[in-house]
Amino acid sequence: MGVMHDWSPLRDLISKSDEIIILSHVRPDGDAVGSCLGLALLIRTLGRKVRIELDGGCPGPLRFLKPQELIFTIGAEGVSDKAGIVIVDTGTWNQLGPVSNILKTPGRKIVVIDHHRTQDDLGGARILDVDAEAASVLVAGFYKEMGVTIDADAATALFVGLANDTGWFRHPNCKPSTFELAGDLVQSGADPTWIHEKLFSGESVARQRVKGLILSTMTFHSNGRVGLFKLLQSDIRKFGVTPEDGLGGMVDLPRQVLGVQVALALYEQPDGSTRASLRSDGTIDVGAICAGHGGGGHKPAAGCTLKANPDQAEIILLPELVASLDEQPRLAK
Numbered sequence: 199m200g201v202m203h204d205w206s207p208l209r210d211l212i213s214k215s216d217e218i219i220i221l222s223h224v225r226p227d228g229d230a231v232g233s234c235l236g237l238a239l240l241i242r243t244l245g246r247k248v249r250i251e252l253d254g255g256c257p258g259p260l261r262f263l264k265p266q267e268l269i270f271t272i273g274a275e276g277v278s279d280k281a282g283i284v285i286v287d288t289g290t291w292n293q294l295g296p297v298s299n300i301l302k303t304p305g306r307k308i309v310v311i312d313h314h315r316t317q318d319d320l321g322g323a324r325i326l327d328v329d330a331e332a333a334s335v336l337v338a339g340f341y342k343e344m345g346v347t348i349d350a351d352a353a354t355a356l357f358v359g360l361a362n363d364t365g366w367f368r369h370p371n372c373k374p375s376t377f378e379l380a381g382d383l384v385q386s387g388a389d390p391t392w393i394h395e396k397l398f399s400g401e402s403v404a405r406q407r408v409k410g411l412i413l414s415t416m417t418f419h420s421n422g423r424v425g426l427f428k429l430l431q432s433d434i435r436k437f438g439v440t441p442e443d444g445l446g447g448m449v450d451l452p453r454q455v456l457g458v459q460v461a462l463a464l465y466e467q468p469d470g471s472t473r474a475s476l477r478s479d480g481t482i483d484v485g486a487i488c489a490g491h492g493g494g495g496h497k498p499a500a501g502c503t504l505k506a507n508p509d510q511a512e513i514i515l516l517p518e519l520v521a522s523l524d525e526q527p528r529l530a531k
């Protein structure tokens with residue numbers, strides 16, 4: 199939170215818009231929901247009208263945050279031309295999905311608050327901090343800027359975002375200030391034990407079965423430095439996985455194996471394309487690899503979608519990962 203940002207575009211948008219709509223990326227994760235909710239609660243405290251639009255609504259495991267009353271569907275209600283738009287936790291058209299249409303209204307006030315390196319020109323001001331562990335860190339900074347106390351609900355939401363994007367405080371993006379902020383949020387009412395229980399003890403049978411499939415079929419490459427799995431539409435049908443169950447976090451499974459530095463998850467999509475999700479231990483930049491395929495993300499965590507089936511996607515991506523690893527020394531364990 200030591201970084202100084204020019205918050206004036208956001209202050210301006212909040213004070214001059216009839217209503218503020220907060221958007222985030224498709225397949226919203228803990229940081230997307232946490233940062234949107236934290237910001238929405240702040241804007242509401244300031245006495246302004248605010249709503250959140252999330253692709254597909256709030257994912258089941260995150261509903262304990264109770265964002266329902268702040269989330270609506272733009273298709274159903276429409277958005278006035280005078281509504282200001284704040285985009286949190288993404289800065290690209292691709293990641294915004296269909297909702298990005300509302301950005302195209304002439305004269306629309308737009309502010310992006312993000313920590314991803316991959317950025318498109320979305321037509322507005324940008325408050326970007328690629329060193330921030332999570333978008334929720336930026337939102338916490340805005341509370342400080344506005345002199346507003348973080349209440350227990352907001353602290354819980356922001357803690358979820360911070361914990362999500364740091365892998366519960368174990369990824370290399372953690373720094374002393376990460377723990378300072380975590381401590382402040384706990385002080386403000388976030389309860390990590392309760393949050394963890396809510397997030398990770400509500401797994402559906404379908405999700406557990408999918409994990410079993412992944413664990414028993416994942417393969418290893420480049421002397422065990424790369425672990426990958428593929429998940430087909432037929433698997434999803436067989437186990438009856440619903441969007442509610444979600445498939446988030448599966449890519450961490452190969453990374454749990456000793457010696458695996460990079461994990462590659464290949465999810466077949468209903469249209470036959472493949473969504474690739476990548477994680478690295480930080481030695482190689484999977485964000486750069488994904489950016490080369492129209493996707494993006496961070497050095498240790500990124501994704502892209504390929505117009506190829508999972509087998510073809512493996513043939514495309516695996517050699518790139520192996521080549522990239524070959525240029526790097528193996529981390530001492």
Ligand SMILES: [Mn+2]
Pocket residue numbers: 229230287313331332333363
């Ligand atoms: Mn994030």
